[in-house]
Amino acid sequence: xxxxxxxxxxxxxxxxxxxxxxxxxxxxxxxxxxxxxxxxxxxxxxxxxxxxxxxxxxxxxxxxxxxxxxxxxxxxxxxxxxxxxxxxxxxxxxxxxxxxxxxxxxxxxxxxxxxxxxxxxxxxxxxxxxxxxxxxxxxxxxxxxxxxxxxxxxxxxxxxxxxxxxxxxxxxxxxxxxxxxxxxxxxxxxxxxxxxxxxxxxxxxxxxxxxxxxxxxx
Amino acid sequence: xxxxxxxxxxxxxxxxxxxxxxxxxxxxxxxxxxxxxxxxxxxxxxxxxxxxxxxxxxxxxxxxxxxxxxxxxxxxxxxxxxxxxxxxxxxxxxxxxxx
Numbered sequence: 068x069x070x071x072x073x074x075x076x077x078x079x080x081x082x083x084x085x086x087x088x089x090x091x092x093x094x095x096x097x098x099x100x101x102x103x104x105x106x107x108x109x110x111x112x113x114x115x116x117x118x119x120x121x122x123x124x125x126x127x128x129x130x131x132x133x134x135x136x137x138x139x140x141x142x143x144x145x146x147x148x149x150x151x152x153x154x155x156x157x158x159x160x161x162x163x164x165x166x167x168x169x170x171x172x173x174x175x176x177x178x179x180x181x182x183x184x185x186x187x188x189x190x191x192x193x194x195x196x197x198x199x200x201x202x203x204x205x206x207x208x209x210x211x212x213x214x215x216x217x218x219x220x221x222x223x224x225x226x227x228x229x230x231x232x233x234x235x236x237x238x239x240x241x242x243x244x245x246x247x248x249x250x251x252x253x254x255x256x257x258x259x260x261x262x263x264x265x266x267x268x269x270x271x272x273x274x275x276x277x278x279x280x281x282x283x284x285x
Numbered sequence: 286x287x288x289x290x291x292x293x294x295x296x297x298x299x300x301x302x303x304x305x306x307x308x309x310x311x312x313x314x315x316x317x318x319x320x321x322x323x324x325x326x327x328x329x330x331x332x333x334x335x336x337x338x339x340x341x342x343x344x345x346x347x348x349x350x351x352x353x354x355x356x357x358x359x360x361x362x363x364x365x366x367x368x369x370x371x372x373x374x375x376x377x378x379x380x381x382x383x384x
Binding site for chain 1: 287288289290291292293294296297298299300301302303304305307308309311313314316317318320321324327328331332334335336337338339340341343344346347348350351352353354355356357358359361362363364365366368369374
Protein backbone atom coordinates (compact mmCIF):
# COMPACT_ATOMS: atom_id res chain seq x y z
CA UNK A 68 0.00 0.00 0.00
CA UNK A 69 2.67 2.46 0.97
CA UNK A 70 4.76 1.37 -1.96
CA UNK A 71 1.83 2.08 -4.29
CA UNK A 72 1.45 5.58 -2.89
CA UNK A 73 5.16 6.12 -3.27
CA UNK A 74 5.07 4.92 -6.87
CA UNK A 75 2.12 7.22 -7.53
CA UNK A 76 4.11 10.12 -6.15
CA UNK A 77 7.15 9.20 -8.18
CA UNK A 78 5.25 9.06 -11.45
CA UNK A 79 2.98 11.97 -10.85
CA UNK A 80 3.99 15.01 -12.87
CA UNK A 81 2.83 17.38 -10.12
CA UNK A 82 5.23 15.69 -7.74
CA UNK A 83 8.08 16.36 -10.16
CA UNK A 84 7.00 19.96 -10.40
CA UNK A 85 6.93 20.14 -6.61
CA UNK A 86 10.50 18.82 -6.43
CA UNK A 87 11.68 21.38 -8.97
CA UNK A 88 10.05 24.26 -7.13
CA UNK A 89 11.61 23.14 -3.85
CA UNK A 90 15.00 23.15 -5.54
CA UNK A 91 14.44 26.66 -6.87
CA UNK A 92 13.47 27.86 -3.40
CA UNK A 93 16.61 26.28 -1.97
CA UNK A 94 18.73 28.05 -4.54
CA UNK A 95 17.08 31.41 -3.89
CA UNK A 96 17.53 30.99 -0.17
CA UNK A 97 21.16 30.04 -0.61
CA UNK A 98 22.23 33.05 -2.61
CA UNK A 99 25.12 34.97 -1.22
CA UNK A 100 23.26 38.05 -0.05
CA UNK A 101 20.69 36.32 2.14
CA UNK A 102 23.15 33.88 3.63
CA UNK A 103 25.44 36.78 4.45
CA UNK A 104 22.62 38.57 6.23
CA UNK A 105 21.60 35.44 8.06
CA UNK A 106 25.09 34.64 9.22
CA UNK A 107 26.34 38.07 10.19
CA UNK A 108 23.33 40.02 11.35
CA UNK A 109 20.69 37.45 12.22
CA UNK A 110 18.23 39.83 10.58
CA UNK A 111 15.09 38.54 12.23
CA UNK A 112 16.42 38.77 15.76
CA UNK A 113 17.92 42.15 15.00
CA UNK A 114 14.64 43.59 13.73
CA UNK A 115 12.69 42.10 16.60
CA UNK A 116 14.94 43.74 19.17
CA UNK A 117 14.78 47.15 17.56
CA UNK A 118 11.03 47.07 17.02
CA UNK A 119 10.61 46.03 20.64
CA UNK A 120 12.76 48.96 21.79
CA UNK A 121 10.70 51.34 19.64
CA UNK A 122 7.33 50.14 20.97
CA UNK A 123 8.52 49.82 24.58
CA UNK A 124 9.91 53.36 24.60
CA UNK A 125 6.70 54.64 23.06
CA UNK A 126 4.59 52.76 25.63
CA UNK A 127 6.54 53.95 28.66
CA UNK A 128 6.83 57.54 27.39
CA UNK A 129 3.12 57.77 26.65
CA UNK A 130 2.25 56.28 30.05
CA UNK A 131 4.42 58.90 31.76
CA UNK A 132 2.86 61.57 29.57
CA UNK A 133 -0.59 60.33 30.58
CA UNK A 134 -0.03 60.75 34.31
CA UNK A 135 1.95 63.98 33.89
CA UNK A 136 -0.25 66.01 31.54
CA UNK A 137 -2.64 68.48 33.12
CA UNK A 138 -5.28 68.41 30.41
CA UNK A 139 -7.58 65.39 30.71
CA UNK A 140 -8.04 65.15 26.94
CA UNK A 141 -4.25 64.94 26.50
CA UNK A 142 -4.17 62.17 29.09
CA UNK A 143 -6.77 60.21 27.14
CA UNK A 144 -4.91 60.66 23.85
CA UNK A 145 -1.64 59.54 25.48
CA UNK A 146 -3.47 56.47 26.73
CA UNK A 147 -4.59 55.74 23.16
CA UNK A 148 -0.95 55.94 22.02
CA UNK A 149 0.06 53.61 24.84
CA UNK A 150 -2.62 51.08 23.94
CA UNK A 151 -1.62 51.10 20.28
CA UNK A 152 2.05 50.55 21.09
CA UNK A 153 1.09 47.66 23.37
CA UNK A 154 -0.85 46.26 20.40
CA UNK A 155 2.41 46.42 18.45
CA UNK A 156 4.13 44.44 21.20
CA UNK A 157 1.31 41.88 21.01
CA UNK A 158 2.16 41.54 17.31
CA UNK A 159 5.81 40.89 18.23
CA UNK A 160 4.60 38.17 20.58
CA UNK A 161 2.66 36.70 17.63
CA UNK A 162 -0.77 37.32 19.16
CA UNK A 163 -2.36 38.74 16.01
CA UNK A 164 -6.00 38.49 17.08
CA UNK A 165 -5.40 40.22 20.39
CA UNK A 166 -3.46 43.01 18.70
CA UNK A 167 -6.42 43.76 16.42
CA UNK A 168 -8.90 43.49 19.30
CA UNK A 169 -6.72 45.79 21.40
CA UNK A 170 -6.83 48.51 18.75
CA UNK A 171 -10.54 48.03 17.99
CA UNK A 172 -11.99 47.60 21.48
CA UNK A 173 -9.55 49.45 23.73
CA UNK A 174 -8.20 52.10 21.39
CA UNK A 175 -11.50 52.49 19.58
CA UNK A 176 -14.54 51.86 21.73
CA UNK A 177 -13.40 52.35 25.32
CA UNK A 178 -11.30 55.42 24.66
CA UNK A 179 -14.10 57.05 22.65
CA UNK A 180 -16.31 56.49 25.69
CA UNK A 181 -13.70 58.20 27.88
CA UNK A 182 -13.42 61.14 25.48
CA UNK A 183 -17.20 61.52 25.33
CA UNK A 184 -17.41 61.68 29.11
CA UNK A 185 -14.55 64.21 29.27
CA UNK A 186 -16.34 66.35 26.69
CA UNK A 187 -19.67 65.97 28.48
CA UNK A 188 -18.33 67.06 31.87
CA UNK A 189 -16.46 70.06 30.40
CA UNK A 190 -13.76 69.97 33.08
CA UNK A 191 -11.25 72.70 33.68
CA UNK A 192 -7.58 71.79 34.12
CA UNK A 193 -6.41 70.65 37.50
CA UNK A 194 -5.05 73.72 39.16
CA UNK A 195 -1.38 73.68 40.19
CA UNK A 196 -0.61 70.04 39.98
CA UNK A 197 3.02 70.08 41.14
CA UNK A 198 2.91 73.39 42.95
CA UNK A 199 4.29 72.35 46.29
CA UNK A 200 6.13 69.47 47.85
CA UNK A 201 3.34 67.51 49.42
CA UNK A 202 3.28 64.29 51.38
CA UNK A 203 1.12 62.76 48.66
CA UNK A 204 3.94 62.71 46.12
CA UNK A 205 6.54 61.32 48.48
CA UNK A 206 4.21 58.51 49.60
CA UNK A 207 3.30 57.78 45.97
CA UNK A 208 6.96 57.75 44.95
CA UNK A 209 8.01 55.35 47.69
CA UNK A 210 5.02 53.06 47.09
CA UNK A 211 5.83 53.06 43.38
CA UNK A 212 9.46 52.15 44.08
CA UNK A 213 8.34 49.33 46.38
CA UNK A 214 5.87 47.95 43.82
CA UNK A 215 8.46 48.12 41.02
CA UNK A 216 11.10 46.46 43.20
CA UNK A 217 8.74 43.63 44.09
CA UNK A 218 7.73 43.06 40.48
CA UNK A 219 11.31 43.16 39.21
CA UNK A 220 12.42 40.84 42.00
CA UNK A 221 9.70 38.37 41.03
CA UNK A 222 10.76 38.58 37.37
CA UNK A 223 14.49 38.36 38.14
CA UNK A 224 13.97 35.18 40.15
CA UNK A 225 12.80 33.39 36.99
CA UNK A 226 15.31 34.99 34.61
CA UNK A 227 17.18 32.43 32.56
CA UNK A 228 14.56 29.75 33.06
CA UNK A 229 12.12 31.50 30.73
CA UNK A 230 12.00 29.98 27.24
CA UNK A 231 11.94 31.90 23.97
CA UNK A 232 8.77 32.41 21.96
CA UNK A 233 7.30 28.99 21.36
CA UNK A 234 7.67 27.79 17.74
CA UNK A 235 3.97 26.83 17.57
CA UNK A 236 2.98 30.40 18.41
CA UNK A 237 2.25 31.40 14.81
CA UNK A 238 -0.66 28.98 14.79
CA UNK A 239 -1.76 29.73 18.36
CA UNK A 240 -2.44 33.46 18.10
CA UNK A 241 -4.70 33.33 15.04
CA UNK A 242 -8.43 34.03 14.97
CA UNK A 243 -9.00 30.42 14.01
CA UNK A 244 -7.39 28.85 17.05
CA UNK A 245 -8.78 31.39 19.54
CA UNK A 246 -12.27 31.04 18.07
CA UNK A 247 -11.92 27.29 18.24
CA UNK A 248 -11.14 27.45 21.95
CA UNK A 249 -13.75 30.13 22.69
CA UNK A 250 -16.70 28.39 21.08
CA UNK A 251 -15.98 24.87 22.30
CA UNK A 252 -14.23 24.73 25.68
CA UNK A 253 -15.15 28.25 26.80
CA UNK A 254 -18.74 28.35 25.53
CA UNK A 255 -20.25 28.95 28.98
CA UNK A 256 -17.88 31.83 29.89
CA UNK A 257 -18.70 33.50 26.56
CA UNK A 258 -22.41 33.35 27.36
CA UNK A 259 -21.77 34.67 30.88
CA UNK A 260 -19.80 37.53 29.29
CA UNK A 261 -22.89 38.40 27.24
CA UNK A 262 -24.93 38.61 30.46
CA UNK A 263 -22.17 40.70 32.08
CA UNK A 264 -22.13 43.21 29.22
CA UNK A 265 -25.94 43.48 29.23
CA UNK A 266 -25.90 44.08 32.98
CA UNK A 267 -23.20 46.72 32.50
CA UNK A 268 -25.30 48.55 29.89
CA UNK A 269 -28.40 48.48 32.09
CA UNK A 270 -26.39 49.61 35.12
CA UNK A 271 -24.75 52.44 33.20
CA UNK A 272 -28.13 53.66 31.93
CA UNK A 273 -29.59 53.50 35.42
CA UNK A 274 -26.69 55.36 37.01
CA UNK A 275 -26.49 58.07 34.37
CA UNK A 276 -30.22 58.80 34.46
CA UNK A 277 -31.02 62.38 35.36
CA UNK A 278 -33.51 61.89 38.15
CA UNK A 279 -34.01 58.35 39.35
CA UNK A 280 -37.44 58.66 41.00
CA UNK A 281 -38.45 62.11 42.13
CA UNK A 282 -42.01 61.12 42.91
CA UNK A 283 -40.96 58.08 44.91
CA UNK A 284 -38.83 60.09 47.32
CA UNK A 285 -41.68 62.41 48.29
CA UNK B 286 14.48 38.13 22.08
CA UNK B 287 14.40 37.27 25.75
CA UNK B 288 11.05 37.13 27.48
CA UNK B 289 12.34 39.07 30.50
CA UNK B 290 12.15 42.33 28.60
CA UNK B 291 8.44 41.95 27.94
CA UNK B 292 7.81 41.18 31.61
CA UNK B 293 10.00 44.10 32.68
CA UNK B 294 8.09 46.45 30.38
CA UNK B 295 4.81 45.32 31.87
CA UNK B 296 6.20 45.83 35.41
CA UNK B 297 7.25 49.38 34.55
CA UNK B 298 3.85 50.16 33.01
CA UNK B 299 2.07 48.76 36.05
CA UNK B 300 4.19 50.92 38.36
CA UNK B 301 3.43 54.04 36.33
CA UNK B 302 -0.26 53.19 36.69
CA UNK B 303 0.10 52.81 40.46
CA UNK B 304 1.89 56.15 40.75
CA UNK B 305 -0.82 57.77 38.62
CA UNK B 306 -3.60 56.40 40.83
CA UNK B 307 -1.81 57.65 43.95
CA UNK B 308 -0.91 61.13 42.72
CA UNK B 309 -3.71 62.36 40.48
CA UNK B 310 -6.90 63.92 41.82
CA UNK B 311 -9.06 63.82 38.70
CA UNK B 312 -11.31 60.77 38.90
CA UNK B 313 -11.24 60.19 35.14
CA UNK B 314 -7.43 60.14 35.07
CA UNK B 315 -7.41 57.71 38.01
CA UNK B 316 -9.75 55.52 36.02
CA UNK B 317 -7.46 55.69 32.98
CA UNK B 318 -4.52 54.68 35.18
CA UNK B 319 -6.52 51.63 36.27
CA UNK B 320 -6.99 50.81 32.56
CA UNK B 321 -3.22 51.15 32.12
CA UNK B 322 -2.61 48.63 34.91
CA UNK B 323 -5.13 46.21 33.39
CA UNK B 324 -3.35 46.58 30.08
CA UNK B 325 0.08 45.81 31.57
CA UNK B 326 -1.32 42.66 33.17
CA UNK B 327 -2.69 41.70 29.75
CA UNK B 328 0.82 42.11 28.35
CA UNK B 329 2.19 39.74 31.01
CA UNK B 330 -0.47 37.16 30.18
CA UNK B 331 0.23 37.36 26.47
CA UNK B 332 3.99 37.01 26.96
CA UNK B 333 3.60 33.92 29.16
CA UNK B 334 1.16 32.54 26.59
CA UNK B 335 3.75 33.12 23.88
CA UNK B 336 6.42 31.29 25.87
CA UNK B 337 4.27 28.24 26.46
CA UNK B 338 2.67 28.21 23.01
CA UNK B 339 -0.65 27.92 24.82
CA UNK B 340 -3.89 29.62 23.77
CA UNK B 341 -5.42 29.82 27.25
CA UNK B 342 -3.52 32.95 28.30
CA UNK B 343 -4.90 34.77 25.28
CA UNK B 344 -8.43 33.60 26.09
CA UNK B 345 -7.99 35.09 29.56
CA UNK B 346 -6.89 38.38 27.98
CA UNK B 347 -10.02 38.31 25.82
CA UNK B 348 -12.25 37.98 28.90
CA UNK B 349 -10.23 40.68 30.68
CA UNK B 350 -11.00 42.98 27.73
CA UNK B 351 -14.73 42.24 28.11
CA UNK B 352 -14.59 42.98 31.84
CA UNK B 353 -12.64 46.18 31.14
CA UNK B 354 -15.34 47.33 28.70
CA UNK B 355 -18.09 46.67 31.25
CA UNK B 356 -16.05 48.36 33.98
CA UNK B 357 -15.45 51.43 31.82
CA UNK B 358 -19.17 51.80 31.07
CA UNK B 359 -20.29 51.48 34.69
CA UNK B 360 -17.41 53.51 36.12
CA UNK B 361 -17.94 56.40 33.74
CA UNK B 362 -21.67 56.37 34.55
CA UNK B 363 -20.75 56.60 38.25
CA UNK B 364 -18.42 59.52 37.49
CA UNK B 365 -21.21 61.30 35.61
CA UNK B 366 -23.59 60.76 38.54
CA UNK B 367 -20.99 62.11 41.00
CA UNK B 368 -20.39 65.14 38.77
CA UNK B 369 -24.11 65.83 38.67
CA UNK B 370 -24.31 65.90 42.46
CA UNK B 371 -21.03 67.62 43.34
CA UNK B 372 -20.15 69.57 40.14
CA UNK B 373 -16.59 68.24 40.43
CA UNK B 374 -14.68 65.02 39.78
CA UNK B 375 -11.84 65.97 42.13
CA UNK B 376 -11.56 63.00 44.48
CA UNK B 377 -10.33 65.16 47.37
CA UNK B 378 -13.59 67.11 47.34
CA UNK B 379 -15.81 64.05 47.22
CA UNK B 380 -15.79 63.49 50.98
CA UNK B 381 -19.40 62.84 51.90
CA UNK B 382 -18.59 59.51 53.53
CA UNK B 383 -15.41 60.73 55.24
CA UNK B 384 -15.57 61.26 59.00
